[in-house]
Amino acid sequence: MYIIPMFVLPFAAFFMGLCFYISLLVFDGINFWSIYGTLLPAIILYLIIRAIKNGILYFIPREECYVEEKKLIYKRILFDKLILKEIKVPLLDIENIIDKGSKIPKAYANSSNPLNYITIFFKPYERILIKMKSGKEYKIFVDADPYSFSQNYDNNKFIKNYNQLKEMVIEEQNKLFFNQKIENLNEKYNSSLDERYDFVLNKIIDEEKLFISEKDNNFIINGDSEAIKNLEIFKDTNFEEIDFYVFYVNYLSKKEYENKKVLVGYNGTDGKEVTMSKFKEDINEIRDSRSTLKKS
Numbered sequence: 001m002y003i004i005p006m007f008v009l010p011f012a013a014f015f016m017g018l019c020f021y022i023s024l025l026v027f028d029g030i031n032f033w034s035i036y037g038t039l040l041p042a043i044i045l046y047l048i049i050r051a052i053k054n055g056i057l058y059f060i061p062r063e064e065c066y067v068e069e070k071k072l073i074y075k076r077i078l079f080d081k082l083i084l085k086e087i088k089v090p091l092l093d094i095e096n097i098i099d100k101g102s103k104i105p106k107a108y109a110n111s112s113n114p115l116n117y118i119t120i121f122f123k124p125y126e127r128i129l130i131k132m133k134s135g136k137e138y139k140i141f142v143d144a145d146p147y148s149f150s151q152n153y154d155n156n157k158f159i160k161n162y163n164q165l166k167e168m169v170i171e172e173q174n175k176l177f178f179n180q181k182i183e184n185l186n187e188k189y190n191s192s193l194d195e196r197y198d199f200v201l202n203k204i205i206d207e208e209k210l211f212i213s214e215k216d217n218n219f220i221i222n223g224d225s226e227a228i229k230n231l232e233i234f235k236d237t238n239f240e241e242i243d244f245y246v247f248y249v250n251y252l253s254k255k256e257y258e259n260k261k262v263l264v265g266y267n268g269t270d271g272k273e274v275t276m277s278k279f280k281e282d283i284n285e286i287r288d289s290r291s292t293l294k295k296s
Helices: 003-025 032-059 114-122 155-189 193-207 225-230 244-252 276-295
Strands: 062-068 071-078 082-090 094-099 126-132 137-142 209-215 218-222 240-243 261-264 272-275
Touching: 003 032, 032 071, 032 114, 062 137, 062 155, 071 137, 082 126, 082 137, 094 155, 126 155, 155 193, 155 225, 193 209, 193 218, 193 244, 193 261, 193 272, 193 276, 209 225, 209 244, 240 244, 244 276, 261 276, 272 276
Parallel strands: 218 261
Antiparallel strands: 062 071, 071 082, 094 126, 126 137, 209 218, 209 240, 261 272
16 A cells, blocks of 8 residues: 555655745745745655655565574565565574554544655654664564554554564574573583583482483483483483482482492483492482582
8 A cells, every 4th residue: 555655755756846946946035935935845855755765665665574594584675676674683692572562643644645654654663673682672674554544454463463473483492492402411411421420410409309210120310301301312211200309218228229230321322330329429429518508
């Protein structure tokens, strides 16, 4: 619908330009009416030309927003070829996406009056604000509903598109966070035996639970619920979740289990093999060191 005023406004510009030219021809000196008659068409001509320029740059182009290669990409494209504005921001750097609300007047005019479009086109309003964690901000999506002056105007359409954009960003961010978490866990479970051992012991104390499985009459012990749930290396291993204090009472505190071998931090290939008594000693050492830190 913006195409119609974009065709009408050049004719209005031509007419006002002609009026301005005539006013210059008949200009007869410095007096109020002569100056008024020259300035008025000049001002209106400026408003119309600016409206035409902004209409072409902001209201006629197509806008699109999508995710690609871990980035949110926004484009404003004229005639499907000319990219007038392009923004690429890393998804994980986005703090929030805000709808600043509609500022287009809705009820006092009608869509058939070209003067209304001069008002709208004069200062385009980019309604969506992308706030970055760095403090930087980007404005996207011109509030450009062609029915904003009519009874057909429905602000819910814009709100729906905004909600879809925000949901898309949150969903993609969650995917990246999840993939990052899996990558970190894979790194942990492919680290050296001692690093992996310390990691699992600390996780057991943090979560106050552990996961056990039996292999060759020995226990496999792991202590990270996210790893057990999400890592491929554990898909075929049946782990039983057990409360740490229950395990402590039923196994670590009993003499018959002192020399039983346990495989800690098993990753499908290897794990650190220790006796149950050594496992108890090391885990108590970490607990004691944490208690000392809290007291100090």
